[in-house]
Amino acid sequence: MKLHYALIVLLTAGCGVARADDLSRAVRESGVQGGVVVHLHCGDGSRTAALRLDDRFLVHGLDADRVNVAAARELLQKQGTYGPVTVDWFDGVHLPYADDMVNLIVADSLGGVSRDEAMRVLTPLGVLMLGGQKVVKPWPEAIDDWPQYLNKADNNAVARDRKAGPPRRLQWTDMPVWCRSHMGAPTLASVVTAGGRLFSIEDAAPPDNPFLPARFQIVCRDAFNGKRLWTRPIPRWESITMYIKCQPTQQQRRMAVVGDKLYVTLELEGPLSVLDAATGRLLKTYDEPKPVQEVAYADGVLYLNVGERFPSAAYNIVKLKGKPFVPGVIPDGPFYGAGFPDGYAPQIPDKEKPTSRIVALDPATGETLWQTDTLVKYTAASFCVQGNRAVYQTSQGLFCVDAETGEPVWSVRKPIANPVGHDSLTPGTLPNTVLIADGKVFSVEGKPNASVTSYADNTLRVYSLDDGRLLWEAPARGNYESSSDVFFIDGTVWVGGEHPTQYDAETGRLLKRIVQKMTGPMGHDRCYRNFITERYFINSKTGGADFLELETGNELPNHWTRGGCGTGVLPANGLVYSTPFSCQCSMGAMIQGMNAYASVPRLERSDQPIPVERKPRLEKGPAYGRVAEPTPAEADDWPTYRHDGFRSGITDAEIAADLEQKWAVKLPTRPSAISVAAGKVFSASVDSDTLYALDATDGTILWHFTAGGRIDSPPTYYRGTVLFGSRDGWVYCVRAADGALCWRFKDLPDRLI
Structure with missing residues (x-):
């Protein structure tokens, strides 16, 4: 449910910031339960760490006095808290963050920072705690959430979001960088968002070896800045041997966010549980009914599909191209014998006639309000509800029941088939689409005895929600290995397929067809359902x-970012979320990772230049022009990442065949790769923004240098200096002998993400 908030100011008792415990109390009184916290005018940092109540918080102190910044960094490093708590200099006027990035600002006073500037960087529902006052940034009416599969329980997958648009600015980025494999189960199984949080079910196992067992977990991130708030392991989910193009649709309908609660199945074939959305804490598990295959929520009632799952057993589909992965293995094992069968979750075989039922559950008591009789071959994710009517589809027809009692209202009894994917040989990834809108039921129906296909040749039939009368019908071609697109918006119906087509919802009269000009370089649509906003149809003709x-009908293609198989991209919260992919078809230029993109107003074409205020800045440090011994790197050194500018990873140095550990040093956080030159080993403590120089002989720490943001990679040594970049946007040059700053350079605005 979308909530609209007015800007409010509340007086809070004892919110002064004289002591560290006052800052902790300010965080609690703010109501913010995690994310990015800014301590404005933090001084020497003696109170800043108190803002980090637990691991859900990332704290950034700002001060306009460089002496204070240096003192604060030194203090926090001695306390061992630098990393989750960091400090940087700012000009006292402009906050160095992108729009909608900060969850909480705590300050005695704003100083030279305007109230508008503070509101600019706060996320929707973000809080400013200012000298005893609490100011909440309202939730914009122009943005929408996406709290369950296909947005709401009516299955009308339309984002009522007028801000989400073509991606032009990176809002945040996170792991995983890649989907694990093009042969195994997709890394992301489901994504929903509500209340400023983004929830996903994803595989945390490393992508380095696609045959390793999966490690699925629920991940909660802040929707606006990507900060990980909590994770919770899922003991048993789908086998990693499920083919990537065949993501079972029912696995995407496993989460529903309602207020401060997340309803989710914590195992693939198990009961429904309730988690605290802010912390991930388990609140309740409904022992019955089970196994739950789908979760939907509407008007205070949970609706579950319970029983045997829709046919989805697309396991071990390995395209060998005439060669086994590993010579000599037993070919009937997982991944043609290359996998680890003892480590995988059990594969779930398909039933010829799976049976299940729809159960209406009271979320407060767990009481079953009503349930259907046994359904044979229920169409996955076809259940939808709006007001006092609920509809679902099976192989025997289309059925409408009273949403409050479960009593039958009407039915259209006839054989209905679901298309079968050409890779999966099951219908589990491309079941018929059914939705309710405007007093009508929009039902996609496959042909009985339909052939195996990549693009289903379906029919959209529109029925009266009152009595089941057929009103009109139209073709509804499926997407590549996924369900047909059907969306209701403003009295019209948009149907996907080869060309997005608009019909009058009352009569079925064709209103518009958008024939796309940009249809490559990808040879087919991506393997997921498309979505729509009030302004845009979002598909994947370019890949x-x-x-x-x-x-x-204006086209704004973006071939450089794509969603992962099954889940695709999601428009919500005024942003577009893109999930990790593994396919390398027609790659060209491509951004990897889990990303959130912001758009810009008045965008007319994808390559339209975006004005950026450039301001080249060269700041000279105490070592500027004072490198006493500009010694070049020697032949046996390793002066840059992977040795040289070609990133060859090759050295002419002789290395003994038998190695033994000479020394070991533990840095405050995870170390970067290393570079070696001038008798020193250089490595960054990535998450504490600090570069370390170690004596190459015994590992003694010789010096360290702290930047204003994360340092992801080792520096490059050049004639007595080391050069590196930081996530604060600056390029640094420091003296190799003692770590003194020579200079730093920046050419872009201060807009941290």
Whole structure:
């Protein structure tokens, strides 16, 4: 449910910031339960660490006095808290963050920072705690959440979001960088968002070896800045041997966010549980009914599909191209014998006629309000509800029941088939789409005895929600290995397929067809359902996230970012979320990772230049022009990442065949790769923003240098200096002998993400 908040100011008792415990109390009184916290005018940092109540918080102190910044960094490093708590200099006027990035600002006073500037960087529902006052940034009416599969329980997958649009600015980025494999289960199984949080079910096992067992977990991130708030392991999920293009649709309908609660199945074939959305703490598990295959929520009631799952057993589909992965293995094992069968979750075989039922559950008591009789071959994710009517589809027809009692209202009894994917040989990844809108039921129906296909040749039939009368019908071609797109918006229906097509919802009259000009370099649509906003149809003809303006048909293709198989991209919270992928078809230029993108107003084409205020800045340090011994790197050194500018990873140095440990040093956080020159080993403590120089002989720490942001990679040594970049946007040059700053350079605005 979307909530609209007014800007409010509340007086809070004891919110002065004289002591560290006052700052902790300010965080609690703010109501913010995790994310990015800014301590404005932090001084020497003696109170700043108190803002980090637990691991859900990332604290950034700002001060306009460089002496204070240096003192604060030294203090926090001695306390061992630098990393989750960091400090940097700012000009006293402009906050160095992108829009909608900070969850909480705590300050005695704003000083030279304007109230508008503080509101600019706060996320929707973000809080400013200012000298005893609490100010909440309202939730914009122009943005929408996406709290369950297909947005709401009516299955009308339309984002009522007028801000989400073609991606032009990176809002945040996170792991995983890649989907694990093109042969195994997709890394992300489901994504929903509500209340400023983004929830996903994802595989945390490393992508380095695609045959390793999965490690699925629920991950909660802040939706606006990507800060990980909590994770919770899932003991048993899908086998990693499920083919990537065949993500079972029912696995994407396993989460529903309602207020401060997340309803989710904590195992693949188990009961429903309730988690605290802010902390991940388990609140309740409903012992019955089970196994739960789908979760939906509407008007205070949980609706579950319980029983045997829709046919989805697309395991061990390995395209060998005539060669086994590993010579000599037993070919009937997982991944043609290359896997680890003892480590995988059990594979779930398909039933020829799976049976299940729809159960309406009271979320407060767990009481079953009603349930259907046994359903044979229920169409996955077809259940939808709006008001006092609920509809679902099976192989025997389309059925409408009273949403409050479960009593039958009407039915259209006839054989209905679901298309079968050409890779999966099951219908589990491309079941028929069914939704309710405007007093009508929009039902995609496959042909009985339909052939195996990549693009299903379906029919959209529109029925009266009152009595089941057929009103009109139209073709509804499926997507590549996924369900047909059907969306209701403003009295019209958009249907996907080869060309997005708009119909009058009352009569079925064709209103518009958008024939896309940009349809490559990808040879087919991506393997996921498309989505729509009030302004754009979002498909993937280029292989990326392509935006079509509904009103004008204008195309804004973005082949450089794509969503992962099954989940795709998600428009919500005024942003577009792109999930990790593994496919390398028609790659070209491509951004990897779990990303959130912001758009810009008045965008007319994808390559339209975006004005950026450039301001080249060269700041000279105490070692500027004072490198006493500009010694070049020697032949046996390793002066840069992977040795040289070609990133060859090759050295001419002789290395003994038998190695033994000579020394070991533990840095405050995870270390970067290393570079070696001038008798020193250089490595960054990545998450504490600090570069270390160690004596190459015994590992003694010789010096360290702290930047204003994360340092992800080792420096490059050059004639007595080391050069490196930081996530604060600066390029640094420090003296190799003692770590003194020579200079730093920046050419872009201060907009941290």
